[in-house]
Amino acid sequence: MMRWLRIRARAVAASLVLLGTVVGAQDSKAESVLRISANTPVRSLDPAKHSLGQLEYNYSVLVYDRLTAFDDKLNIVPDLAESWEASADLKTWTYRLRKGVKFHSGREVDAEDVVATYKRLADPANASVILGSLKIVEKIEAPDKYTVRFTLSTPYSSWPAITSAFQAVILPRDELDTITTKLVGTGPYKFVSYDPNGTMELVRNPDYFDATAFKFDRVEFKIIPDYSTAVAALERGELDIVWGLPPEFMDKLKGSKTAQVSEVPTGTWAMFGMNESIPPFDNPKVRQAIFKLVDRKKIAEIALFGHGTPTISPLPPFHPFYDSAIPIGAADPAAAKKLLAEAGYPNGLTVQLWMPAQQPVLERMAVTLRDIAKEANLTVEIHPVPEDQFRPSTRPFMINNFSGRTTPDTMLFEWYHSTGSWNTQNWHFKSAEVDKLLEAARQTTNVEEQKKLYTRFQEIAAEDGPGVVIFVLNHADGYGNKVKGFQSSPLRTLNLRNVTLAN
Amino acid sequence: MAIYFLKRLGYIAAIIVLMSLLVFLVTHVLPANTAEVILGEYATAETKAALEQKLGLNLPLPVQYLRWAGGLLHGDFGQSVILEQPIAPILWTALGRSALIAIPTLLIVTLVGIGIGVVSAVQYRRPLDRLTSLGTYVAVSVPEFFWGLVFILVFSSYLNWLPTSGNGSPGDSLWARLAHLVLPVATLTLGLQAHVSRLMRSSMLEALRSNYVRAARARGMPERTVILRHALRNAMLPTITVLAQDLGFLVGGIVAVETIFAYPGIGRLLVYAVSRHDLPLMEAVILVVTAIYCLANLAADLLYGAFNPRIRYGRSVD
Numbered sequence: 001m002m003r004w005l006r007i008r009a010r011a012v013a014a015s016l017v018l019l020g021t022v023v024g025a026q027d028s029k030a031e032s033v034l035r036i037s038a039n040t041p042v043r044s045l046d047p048a049k050h051s052l053g054q055l056e057y058n059y060s061v062l063v064y065d066r067l068t069a070f071d072d073k074l075n076i077v078p079d080l081a082e083s084w085e086a087s088a089d090l091k092t093w094t095y096r097l098r099k100g101v102k103f104h105s106g107r108e109v110d111a112e113d114v115v116a117t118y119k120r121l122a123d124p125a126n127a128s129v130i131l132g133s134l135k136i137v138e139k140i141e142a143p144d145k146y147t148v149r150f151t152l153s154t155p156y157s158s159w160p161a162i163t164s165a166f167q168a169v170i171l172p173r174d175e176l177d178t179i180t181t182k183l184v185g186t187g188p189y190k191f192v193s194y195d196p197n198g199t200m201e202l203v204r205n206p207d208y209f210d211a212t213a214f215k216f217d218r219v220e221f222k223i224i225p226d227y228s229t230a231v232a233a234l235e236r237g238e239l240d241i242v243w244g245l246p247p248e249f250m251d252k253l254k255g256s257k258t259a260q261v262s263e264v265p266t267g268t269w270a271m272f273g274m275n276e277s278i279p280p281f282d283n284p285k286v287r288q289a290i291f292k293l294v295d296r297k298k299i300a301e302i303a304l305f306g307h308g309t310p311t312i313s314p315l316p317p318f319h320p321f322y323d324s325a326i327p328i329g330a331a332d333p334a335a336a337k338k339l340l341a342e343a344g345y346p347n348g349l350t351v352q353l354w355m356p357a358q359q360p361v362l363e364r365m366a367v368t369l370r371d372i373a374k375e376a377n378l379t380v381e382i383h384p385v386p387e388d389q390f391r392p393s394t395r396p397f398m399i400n401n402f403s404g405r406t407t408p409d410t411m412l413f414e415w416y417h418s419t420g421s422w423n424t425q426n427w428h429f430k431s432a433e434v435d436k437l438l439e440a441a442r443q444t445t446n447v448e449e450q451k452k453l454y455t456r457f458q459e460i461a462a463e464d465g466p467g468v469v470i471f472v473l474n475h476a477d478g479y480g481n482k483v484k485g486f487q488s489s490p491l492r493t494l495n496l497r498n499v500t501l502a503n
Numbered sequence: 504m505a506i507y508f509l510k511r512l513g514y515i516a517a518i519i520v521l522m523s524l525l526v527f528l529v530t531h532v533l534p535a536n537t538a539e540v541i542l543g544e545y546a547t548a549e550t551k552a553a554l555e556q557k558l559g560l561n562l563p564l565p566v567q568y569l570r571w572a573g574g575l576l577h578g579d580f581g582q583s584v585i586l587e588q589p590i591a592p593i594l595w596t597a598l599g600r601s602a603l604i605a606i607p608t609l610l611i612v613t614l615v616g617i618g619i620g621v622v623s624a625v626q627y628r629r630p631l632d633r634l635t636s637l638g639t640y641v642a643v644s645v646p647e648f649f650w651g652l653v654f655i656l657v658f659s660s661y662l663n664w665l666p667t668s669g670n671g672s673p674g675d676s677l678w679a680r681l682a683h684l685v686l687p688v689a690t691l692t693l694g695l696q697a698h699v700s701r702l703m704r705s706s707m708l709e710a711l712r713s714n715y716v717r718a719a720r721a722r723g724m725p726e727r728t729v730i731l732r733h734a735l736r737n738a739m740l741p742t743i744t745v746l747a748q749d750l751g752f753l754v755g756g757i758v759a760v761e762t763i764f765a766y767p768g769i770g771r772l773l774v775y776a777v778s779r780h781d782l783p784l785m786e787a788v789i790l791v792v793t794a795i796y797c798l799a800n801l802a803a804d805l806l807y808g809a810f811n812p813r814i815r816y817g818r819s820v821d
Contacts, residue, residue: 031674033672035672041775043540043541043585043779044541044585044586044587045586045587045588046587049541051541124549124550124553125553125556125557126553126557127538127541127550127551127553127554127557128550129550131547131549131550132547179587180586180587180588181587181588195593195596195767196586196593196767196772196775197597197761197765197767197768197771197772197775198669198670198767199669199672199673199767201673220672222668222669222765223765223767224668224669224765225762225765225771226762226763226765228652228655229652229655229667229668229763229764229765230668230765232655232656232659232660232667232668233659233666233667233668233669235660236659236660236663236666236667238666238667238668238669421547425547
């Protein structure tokens with residue numbers, strides 16, 4: 001028996017070696033394939049419901065096109081629309097479509113497709129996540145085959161940002177019923193298959209209007225939930241790109257011989273939110289005390305290991321409107337203690353801090369606040385809850401992070417305006433001056449004027465708001481040494497334009 | 504025999520119906536709801552209501568259940584509410600892939616587990632027994648995800664023999680695809696074989712000390728025949744039971760192993776369905792897993808009857 005076992009073991013070892021050489025020997029395929037990892041499956045295959053980002057946005061930008069898009073410097077650039085213009089009152093927006101663009105199913109895109117796409121997005125029955133942004137649309141028309149006209153109920157200077165939303169991809173009007181079973185877009189890659197926990201496969205669209213910029217015959221997204229596994233696969237050459245490296249893996253991969261990291265600041269921000277409809281946060285002194293306890297620089301350093309930048313509001317520090325003259329205050333526990341006493345808590349106060357579980361960055365933020373709060377006699381009890389049970393609207397005090405938007409208006413309005421969708425649900429922050437500033441900025445296209453308004457806004461946001469915004473996070477992707485011409489984008493989606501694989 | 508078999512099938516059907524009700528009810532008392540999960544941070548009362556209407560989530564619970572169960576009776580697993588695609592193809596593909604891990608694992612666990620158990624019983628308290636005991640305890644006490652990561656580090660990153668994850672790409676060769684199975688199977692086997700080998704060792708020890716083994720030895724039978732024909736056959740019985748139960752552990756282990764190795768099987772499909780509150784998908788996966796577990800236990804019981812030593816022994820002795 002023992003001898004048999006020993007022989008067996010040797011045979012197994014031998015066959016393992018054999019397998020290894022066979023696997024190691026696979027290369028020199030005629031076809032070029034780019035393999036990318038994503039750590040979570042999509043939430044939905046209907047672009048109107050894309051809200052998770054990650055894989056959703058990454059395949060979306062390859063399979064679909066929008067009227068307008070953002071480049072990596074957050075400028076609005078043409079996509080399916082060649083050009084656009086607003087009427088003097090900023091209420092009528094006219095887009096001219098690129099001619100001769102074809103859907104993957106073969107038909108040419110025309111203005112009626114755009115109208116049908118936007119009607120679908122604006123129909124509450126389809127539960128589109130940008131429904132709120134489309135409330136100001138009064139009319140969508142197609143005056144001719146290549147012209148689309150939006151008529152808005154109110155002047156809105158940032159309208160082209162709305163038409164760049166990831167959800168606003170142009171779909172064929174005659175295939176709207178099969179959006180999730182037969183994915184048809186106009187983008188540089190055609191959808192082939194998707195296996196919720198396995199691979200999403202795309203194949204090059206030779207008819208794309210800018211086809212020469214996209215070099216790979218196929219693109220494969222692999223869902224790999226564990227970053228340790230994904231990084232090991234990258235270093236071994238099984239993957240070409242690991243999308244969205246967490247801070248703890250950025251430094252690890254920087255020392256790799258076979259792979260490297262591309263890191264870029266983004267607009268994704270994190271905040272301690274305070275619900276002003278729930279005591280004790282209905283008391284302005286308590287809110288001010290929390291502002292006094294936060295040392296943005298220190299928290300950014302501890303929570304992100306330096307892979308982020310402190311900021312005053314969701315307006316990121318690299319934005320031209322960001323005002324670096326406004327001090328990012330250090331913590332002042334003595335002042336906070338005094339404020340709490342004035343608020344009626346001279347003997348200390350206990351607050352419950354809620355946060356989504358399994359987010360190490362947010363955990364480190366929470367612990368840092370808890371430690372400094374002790375000096376002000378404030379006890380912070382931390383409650384991590386599973387993400388899908390984390391409902392900010394019922395929590396008095398919370399930490400969360402939010403994907404960056406692309407224009408000052410979309411970055412700020414929904415959070416700081418008293419009628420903003422996020423604010424009315426979660427924080428109930430009200431400031432007449434902030435309302436006025438945000439509204440005024442919507443009604444002008446004069447950049448100097450806008451800058452003045454947003455500077456004043458930031459002065460207020462440094463000390464008051466629906467919560468204390470702490471930092472914007474960096475986004476990083478890991479990529480193999482064979483990948484050439486790749487750079488991470490602040491939009492957090494992969495830009496594969498002119499990226500190639502060296503052999 | 505036929506009546507026993509039919510009766511057991513009846514029980515299995517009842518268990519499956521009960522299970523489906525239980526899953527349905529449990530998911531409805533969970534705090535989050537499907538529409539919120541789909542819409543995420545952008546959920547508003549309006550879009551939530553619209554989505555619930557579209558997905559039929561606003562109907563009364565019994566109606567939702569009967570709709571779903573009615574479809575199932577026609578062999579229709581329904582649509583995944585998250586993917587908005589039919590469930591059946593997704594489910595069978597994932598199940599097939601998991602079978603590629605589970606079946607080799609069970610085979611290896613059976614062979615290796617029984618082998619180690621017999622050897623350590625025969626070598627009772629000698630160094631080899633102590634060594635296998637220690638090894639088995641270490642293997643079983645450390646959770647799968649740890650072994651998984653260790654294997655990736657050693658066999659993929661360091662030795663560069665085997666792929667870290669996934670199940671290969673559409674164009675890969677058969678060998679390349681098989682290579683993806685090695686580490687998941689090895690990880691699962693490590694923990695499971697301990698159940699079998701420990702149980703096999705103790706029942707083998709018991710058998711070796713029994714009177715009939717003593718009698719066989721006294722009659723001068725070669726030790727090999729005593730161990731393999733007399734002791735082993737008797738000691739096999741509890742092992743068959745534990746193997747059927749191990750199928751349950753296997754499902755748990757598969758969830759962990761598929762996650763570490765990013766292998767797209769049924770375990771991760773279940774996690775996906777639960778985390779996304781995709782009720783029809785969750786129901787489908789759990790029912791298929793339940794059915795497999797019940798059938799495996801039935802098979803074990805039938806096998807038990809076939810292995811019954813009193814019948815076999817009586818025949819072979821004269």
